[in-house]
Amino acid sequence: MSTEYGADQIQILEGLEAVRKRPGMYIGSTSSRGLHHLVYEIVDNSVDEALAGFCHNIVVTINKGDSVTVTDDGRGIPVGINTKAGLPAVEVVFTVLHAGGKFGGGGYKVSGGLHGVGASVVNALSEWLIVEICHEGKVYQQKYERGKVVERLTVVDTCEPEKTGTKVTFLPDKEIFEETVFDFDTLKQRLREMAFLTKNIRIVLRDERSEEEIKEKVFHYEGGIREFVTYLNRGKTPLYEDTIYCEGMRDGVYVEVAMQHNDSYTEGSYSFVNNITTPEGGTHLTGFKNALTKTFNDYARANKLIKDSDQNLAGDDIREGLTAIISIKIEEPQFEGQTKQKLGNSEARGAVEGVVTDQLTVYLEQHPQVAKIIIEKSVMSQRAREAARKARDLTRRKSALDGLSLPGKLADCSDKDPSKCEIYIVEGDSAGGSAKTARSRATQAILPLRGKILNVEKARLDRIYGNAEIKAMITAFGTGIHEDFDISKLRYHKIIIMTDADVDGAHIATLLLTFLYRFMPELIKQGYVYLAQPPLFKLERNKKVWYAYSDEQLQSILDEVGRDQNNKIQRYKGLGEMDAEQLWETTMDPAKRILKKVTMDEAQSSEIDLIFTTLMGDQVEPRREFIEENAKNVKNLDV
Numbered sequence: 001m002s003t004e005y006g007a008d009q010i011q012i013l014e015g016l017e018a019v020r021k022r023p024g025m026y027i028g029s030t031s032s033r034g035l036h037h038l039v040y041e042i043v044d045n046s047v048d049e050a051l052a053g054f055c056h057n058i059v060v061t062i063n064k065g066d067s068v069t070v071t072d073d074g075r076g077i078p079v080g081i082n083t084k085a086g087l088p089a090v091e092v093v094f095t096v097l098h099a100g101g102k103f104g105g106g107g108y109k110v111s112g113g114l115h116g117v118g119a120s121v122v123n124a125l126s127e128w129l130i131v132e133i134c135h136e137g138k139v140y141q142q143k144y145e146r147g148k149v150v151e152r153l154t155v156v157d158t159c160e161p162e163k164t165g166t167k168v169t170f171l172p173d174k175e176i177f178e179e180t181v182f183d184f185d186t187l188k189q190r191l192r193e194m195a196f197l198t199k200n201i202r203i204v205l206r207d208e209r210s211e212e213e214i215k216e217k218v219f220h221y222e223g224g225i226r227e228f229v230t231y232l233n234r235g236k237t238p239l240y241e242d243t244i245y246c247e248g249m250r251d252g253v254y255v256e257v258a259m260q261h262n263d264s265y266t267e268g269s270y271s272f273v274n275n276i277t278t279p280e281g282g283t284h285l286t287g288f289k290n291a292l293t294k295t296f297n298d299y300a301r302a303n304k305l306i307k308d309s310d311q312n313l314a315g316d317d318i319r320e321g322l323t324a325i326i327s328i329k330i331e332e333p334q335f336e337g338q339t340k341q342k343l344g345n346s347e348a349r350g351a352v353e354g355v356v357t358d359q360l361t362v363y364l365e366q367h368p369q370v371a372k373i374i375i376e377k378s379v380m381s382q383r384a385r386e387a388a389r390k391a392r393d394l395t396r397r398k399s400a401l402d403g404l405s406l407p408g409k410l411a412d413c414s415d416k417d418p419s420k421c422e423i424y425i426v427e428g429d430s431a432g433g434s435a436k437t438a439r440s441r442a443t444q445a446i447l448p449l450r451g452k453i454l455n456v457e458k459a460r461l462d463r464i465y466g467n468a469e470i471k472a473m474i475t476a477f478g479t480g481i482h483e484d485f486d487i488s489k490l491r492y493h494k495i496i497i498m499t500d501a502d503v504d505g506a507h508i509a510t511l512l513l514t515f516l517y518r519f520m521p522e523l524i525k526q527g528y529v530y531l532a533q534p535p536l537f538k539l540e541r542n543k544k545v546w547y548a549y550s551d552e553q554l555q556s557i558l559d560e561v562g563r564d565q566n567n568k569i570q571r572y573k574g575l576g577e578m579d580a581e582q583l584w585e586t587t588m589d590p591a592k593r594i595l596k597k598v599t600m601d602e603a604q605s606s607e608i609d610l611i612f613t614t615l616m617g618d619q620v621e622p623r624r625e626f627i628e629e630n631a632k633n634v635k636n637l638d639v
């Protein structure tokens, strides 16, 4: 497309003052999320250079004091004078809003952050920023403060003549950001994703903030999105060895798809446009689904894997247990929907559909064994779905006849105002009994569940709907499920999971959360789900009683009261060891208890999905890790 791209091709649109006045407009927010966004904005520029074929290595360093350095080995930002602006091109990049190849025409710019605004916004929101460029044996440098030039572009050093690249260091402005400490894991997650999505790139993340230990992560995936699929399927059992891969260019849209089925019953498809996730999908995802449904049905009929008289396989059946990455690059993406996260370009639908249909057809012809496995699984799914529909119709008819028939085990509260009501889901009948005695009848309902909770990751819909505990929860909540789900019918605004404070209890809590996450995600999204925090220790001393919720807390109480023979310490192994009064006092009394609210960051859904599937999958080891780290997805809430 473009042949020449020098200092001149960068257009000038607007000044920078606006950015500091309304930072949220440019980076979404000034919270931790916005802070991390600064890094992605800078790294995006290096990724663009990689997509253009000139950059292979990117290093992101979190420095002491929480400044960040991004270095790449690309061509280096042009140091020549941009004649339209009469300034060095570098200076235009950093001081003029919307400067960059994106709007200049000619340069093929495909990546770009959520808001696609680039380096000048990062500059405007940084206390200081230093850029260094290696070009033709010279090191050029320029400094800025809060977006303003404080030093002209000057040569400060020499370098090897072959060496080229760009290095940017910036310190986010504490006047702007509520949070200025970077989180290694947050950066790690996004950089890993970027590395999966960009072939031939190596991204290093270094954390040099600690004296003791320099943390470093290297992301380099030869297989690109193929490896992304393998990564997402880790902890699950793939149904066949290959990762099916399609790639091609059509109507100006570059299409890349990788997929593989595993033995679970849920779908995990993630779509990206210009390396940005599109959690709400859009035309590219539709094109993918159309291609999959059509190609598999055509193949199944042509090869007599389904009978002429049988119904077509539904898309949902073919995608059962499928992990897929759909990644497209398009020059002018149009985003729609309330959160502008849904791709609208109609040419993307045709492009993905065309590329996938053509290449998948060839793949299936050449791999009849794989085709057979997928179609057999789809047929099983179709049967289970049919059985589930019948089971669901039965429950529907039942509730239509008897009005709302609540489960027998539920001890409901008397108040009917959902905003005042809570339901405790309690593990085990004996703890359930104590909870029923302890509760405040007006506003607290108790639903005891028997020990084993069905793992919805490992069961088909017919079994899930047939499960007594799950049916009890669905009817108690009142919201219905799937297409019937109506959050306005929720009968309790706090759903509190109360399990023993041990590994088994944590496992049961996770099984319950998995069910809620898969079947009623709105409950979590809207903040209705909590974890009760029963105490771990009881300390008795001279007729006085203390409860501790962690080892540290026990230690600090002991520090205060003294450590001698007068202390009687009991470690609670389960809720059952507390009598009703103790349970009320420590775990259920709204005035004293601690609740943890379960939160879910929409944009992190791919990682969350990973957490749940890792946890519920066959491998035992990752589970322990999760349970230990599980506080990460759970924020403390003072109630």
Ligand code: TSJ
Binding pocket: 004, 005, 006, 042, 043, 045, 046, 049, 070, 071, 072, 074, 075, 076, 077, 078, 093, 101, 107, 118, 119, 166, 167, 168
């Ligand atoms: F945007 C930025 F300034 F923040 C930034 C840009 C930050 C970092 C870490 C790297 C980069 C960057 C820019 N890396 N590589 C480039 N490449 C160009 O700007 C470039 C170089 C040469 C030509 C050419 O046509 O000769 C074109 C471009 C876009």
